[in-house]
Amino acid sequence: MSPADANAPGSATPVPSSGPADLATLEERALSARVVLGDRDAFALLVGPHLARALLLARRLLKNHNDAEDLVQDAALRALERFDQFDRSRSFAPWFIRLLMNLGLQQQEKIGRRSHEPLELHTAEADTHQEPESTDFWRAFHEAVDQLPARQRAIIMLFDVDGYSGVEIADLLDITPENVRWHLHVARRTLRPLLRAYHPDPNFHP
Known part of the structure; x- marks a missing residue:
């Protein structure tokens, strides 16, 4: 039976369509399965799309670009080391970002209020057309x-x-x-x- 026939009126078994979100979830789970087997390239593909967001959040937290970059690298390494603790039935991004934020808060408590770079303005805040x-x-x-x-x-x-x-x-x-x-x-x-x-x-x- 073709997919068209399966979705025809009266068909007993409709074929669900896969949207972009479904495909992304399937791809993420496939990459996660490879990471469990020790595939570091798969981990790079898994974490890569989230690094820009992670750097922004790290920069917000630590107020220093170099510290923020180090934090993102530390979080990625920690995520790889603890990947067996990741629930692969759920999305990777919240788990990774939570790990990064907790590491960042711990680091901020240690370094205290040492000298740092001023926070750059958010893109919308830095709009040159603003008053x-x-x-x-x-x-x-x-x-x-x-x-x-x-x-x-x-x-x-x-x-x-x-x-x-x-x-x-x-x-x-x-x-x-x-x-x-x-x-x-x-x-x-x-x-x-x-x-x-x-x-x-x-x-x-x-």
């Missing part, structure tokens, strides 16, 4: 965020700048959504007086 006041606000925002503890800084950047939901952040950092909300509340309470000059509205909150 000067807007650019000034984002610069002040980053300077203020830089004063937060590492976990609060990571959470508020992920939520307010990168657009992650509270549930997604909880999954990335392996904490509860309630914990995410608490960190956001405390971080915003710290940021509000530092940024109020840029937003005189008394109801403003970052």
Whole structure:
């Protein structure tokens, strides 16, 4: 029976179609199976599409490009070493990013507040067509965020700048959504007086 016949009215066994997401999942699982067998090239193909995003998040967290690159490399090596702990029935990206974020938070706690590069503005924030006041606000925002503890800084950047939901952040950092909300509340309470000059509205909150 052809696929067309199988999908015809009255057919007992319809053939499901495979969309791009289905094909990507199948490809990822095939690569994961090869990694389990020791295929490092397969691991490079598996982790490769996620490295740019990982570097952005690492840069947000550590505030230094060289440290961020080192963190991404460390996370990739850790993921390869611990691949037997990865649930291959699930997507690789959240597991890898969670591992990177936890490593980054541990590293940030160790290095403390040593000298670092100023955070570059987010692509949308650095738009040259923005009004000067807007650019000034984002610069002040980053300077203020830089004063937060590492976990609060990571959470508020992920939520307010990168657009992650509270549930997604909880999954990335392996904490509860309630914990995410608490960190956001405390971080915003710290940021509000530092940024109020840029937003005189008394109801403003970052």
